[in-house]
Amino acid sequence: xxxxxxxxxxxxxxxxxxLELRCNYSYGATPYLFWYVQSPGQGLQLLLKYFSGDTLVQxxxxxxxxxxxxxxxxxxxxxxxxWSDAAEYFCAVAGSSxxxxxxxxxxxxxxxxx
Amino acid sequence: xxxxxxxxxxxxIEKKQPxxxxxxxxxxxxxxxxxxxxxxxGPELLIRYENEEAVDDSQLPKDRFSAERLKGVDSTLxxxxxxxxxxxxxxxxxxxxGYEQYFGPGTRLTVT
Numbered sequence: 001x002x003x004x005x006x007x008x009x010x011x012x013x014x015x016x017x018x019l020e021l022r023c024n025y026s027y028g029a030t031p032y033l034f035w036y037v038q039s040p041g042q043g044l045q046l047l048l049k050y051f052s053g054d055t056l057v058q059x060x061x062x063x064x065x066x067x068x069x070x071x072x073x074x075x076x077x078x079x080x081x082x083w084s085d086a087a088e089y090f091c092a093v094a095g096s097s098x099x100x101x102x103x104x105x106x107x108x109x110x111x112x113x114x
Numbered sequence: 115x116x117x118x119x120x121x122x123x124x125x126x127i128e129k130k131q132p133x134x135x136x137x138x139x140x141x142x143x144x145x146x147x148x149x150x151x152x153x154x155x156g157p158e159l160l161i162r163y164e165n166e167e168a169v170d171d172s173q174l175p176k177d178r179f180s181a182e183r184l185k186g187v188d189s190t191l192x193x194x195x196x197x198x199x200x201x202x203x204x205x206x207x208x209x210x211x212g213y214e215q216y217f218g219p220g221t222r223l224t225v226t
Contacts, residue, residue, distance in 0.1 A: 104156025
């Protein structure tokens with residue numbers, strides 16, 4: 001069965017510092033991978049997605065993620081964090097066939113220190 | 115282009131009462147999803163619609179939950195009767211093609 005693990009429940013970084021959020025997935029075939037961000041009281045906004053091709057994908061708000069098949073990972077990175085990046089981040093994998101069903105990790109809460 | 119609209123945004127009810135949530139997907143999006151997000155967790159799929167047909171409701175607790183999508187556009191998710199454990203955020207999402215889903219702001223349900 002497909003699954004997603006986000007090992008870090010809570011991360012605190014200083015404004016301007018770099019950020020890496022970890023995501024590991026379990027999926028039998030080539031996965032479709034996503035990162036979403038959720039601000040308090042808001043729905044989920046798609047940051048970036050990986051379907052195939054270049055393993056380094058660029059997203060919105062200066063985020064990028066790298067797909068590493070050998071490590072079953074899809075870590076999210078940002079070189080310099082802004083205070084407005086404080087939110088909850090979810091990694092997700094699409095299920096089989098074309099249902100578009102998403103399996104989410106439990107999320108990582110990012111706190112940004114001034 | 116308007117996004118996914120959900121109402122109400124917040125709802126507080128007593129246990130054993132009924133409650134309903136409404137979702138209006140992005141225009142032209144044939145696929146509609148309802149997710150439940152418990153506190154501190156990622157969303158979990160409850161039901162998926164392709165147009166007006168519920169094609170995946172395996173995770174929907176059918177003894178108390180029901181959903182409909184009349185005319186393949188708006189959708190309503192109902193709980194009757196509500197239990198304390200139903201307190202969560204209920205998210206609606208829609209998509210047209212591919213795997214990209216667009217989420218609404220959610221309805222935060224509190225059952226007391």
